[in-house]
Amino acid sequence: MRNFYYSLASGSSGNCSLIALGGQYILVDLGVSVRKLKSVLKGLSLTIDDLAAVLLTHEHIDHIKGLATFVKHHDTPIFASCGTAEAILCKYPDARDRLRPFYSGASFAVGPVTVQSFATPHDAADSVGYIFEADGVKLGYATDLGFVPNPVREALTGCGTVVLESNHDRYMLETGPYPYPLKQRVAGPRGHLSNADCAVLAASLVKNGAQRLILAHLSEKNNTPGAARLETEAALLAEQLHCELVVAPRDEMTEPIALGNKGAFSCCPSA
Numbered sequence: 001m002r003n004f005y006y007s008l009a010s011g012s013s014g015n016c017s018l019i020a021l022g023g024q025y026i027l028v029d030l031g032v033s034v035r036k037l038k039s040v041l042k043g044l045s046l047t048i049d050d051l052a053a054v055l056l057t058h059e060h061i062d063h064i065k066g067l068a069t070f071v072k073h074h075d076t077p078i079f080a081s082c083g084t085a086e087a088i089l090c091k092y093p094d095a096r097d098r099l100r101p102f103y104s105g106a107s108f109a110v111g112p113v114t115v116q117s118f119a120t121p122h123d124a125a126d127s128v129g130y131i132f133e134a135d136g137v138k139l140g141y142a143t144d145l146g147f148v149p150n151p152v153r154e155a156l157t158g159c160g161t162v163v164l165e166s167n168h169d170r171y172m173l174e175t176g177p178y179p180y181p182l183k184q185r186v187a188g189p190r191g192h193l194s195n196a197d198c199a200v201l202a203a204s205l206v207k208n209g210a211q212r213l214i215l216a217h218l219s220e221k222n223n224t225p226g227a228a229r230l231e232t233e234a235a236l237l238a239e240q241l242h243c244e245l246v247v248a249p250r251d252e253m254t255e256p257i258a259l260g261n262k263g264a265f266s267c268c269p270s271a
């Protein structure tokens with residue numbers, strides 16, 4: 001098994017990613033139905049039993065939609081920050097035996113993979129992002145954050161691949177169909193990252209060695225894949241920076257994205 005990232009779903013209707021790293025299969029968030037998860041895994045010749053762990057970023061429904069069914073039928077460990085675990089237990093007491101709570105900011109291991117968590121500013125109980133490290137690969141994951149605090153920037157700096165929220169175009173949000181309070185929530189410091197803020201961080205990360213960016217959690221109403229890509233591309237171009245740029249689709253799965261130093265990986269997941 002090589003090291004790959006797969007986005008199964010990304011956006012306000014569901015978020016779920018599969019990371020194949022260090023011989024482990026790790027799921028980040030479970031915002032798809034168990035039926036969809038099973039079907040995607042089947043396409044990769046895998047089953048849920050092959051998953052080493054599920055890691056949750058926070059308890060919003062677009063990140064845990066499949067969790068209630070999942071915990072009834074599978075004993076895969078589910079890692080969540082203490083606040084997220086508590087919020088989940090209130091809704092789904094069946095998850096108690098599966099949950100592995102950790103303090104936000106703690107690091108832990110999933111087999112040979114080192115996982116570092118970091119707090120994200122979002123209107124959830126105790127939301128986090130993650131850094132995954134194994135086999136010389138360093139992958140950062142940060143979605144659902146209203147802005148980029150310094151500790152988040154520092155955590156992501158030095159990652160070869162970063163999955164980064166590019167939620168909305170500010171103008172589209174301002175002039176779009178959302179009611180005013182929701183617009184304020186999305187644009188607020190505990191809401192979601194705009195394309196513009198994503199682009200600024202993207203340029204800084206690429207300057208510091210990131211080779212691959214996956215733009216994620218795009219809003220359906222307040223963004224387009226083209227607008228998200230364009231804003232980050234423009235920021236990179238302005239500083240003559242280059243990297244592989246993928247926009248994660250809302251409902252479809254991405255092609256497998258090879259993790260590793262450029263030129264040293266294959267495009268074929270079964271190779």
Ligand SMILES: [Zn+2]
Nearest residue numbers: 012060062144
């Ligand atoms: Zn979300």
Ligand SMILES: [Zn+2]
Nearest residue numbers: 060122124144
């Ligand atoms: Zn959220």
